[in-house]
Amino acid sequence: MLTLPAAVPSMGTRRVVFLPTVANIEAITLTEITAGENISCYLTRAGGWQPTNDQASVQDGRYCSAQDFEQPGTESRSLTIQYTFNLGTPTADEARLALEKGTTGILVHFLQIDQDEDTFAVGDWYEAVPVTMGIQSVMGVEDNAVDRIQQKAFVTGPWTEFKQLVAGG
Structure with a gap:
């Protein structure tokens, strides 16, 4: 009998926090994350967190073979985010204010x-990305949509994956 591994729904189970700095990106503390700007509910479900990646191939053609081989080449990661904004209530517009160009x-x-x-x-799973925020571009008007900003987050350091929050201050 085929046994399927348990799956975890993604809808509603993601959060994003912006931190100006951390002591150790691979061991972010509960104190650090609590002091950050939680922008989770500003991000839109469709397009709110849009990572992309690519890895080039190094061609490895050998004189003694009619077959070309490959080796892993340079990696590239990119991130675009999309979030709501409300100019009428600037104090409730944390994402736009925290993520200025x-x-x-x-x-x-x-x-x-x-x-x-x-x-x-403590123990919550995260991935962390050091960034410099690009320009804030207001999205065009759409039927049945809210005002949104789309913004490139320029990745400025290694993308840290599958780490867990730690205790400490």
């Missing part, structure tokens, strides 16, 4: 957080 920091993307949870805990 030229701002540097760390975007921390949490995975598999219970959808009813609005706090973080």
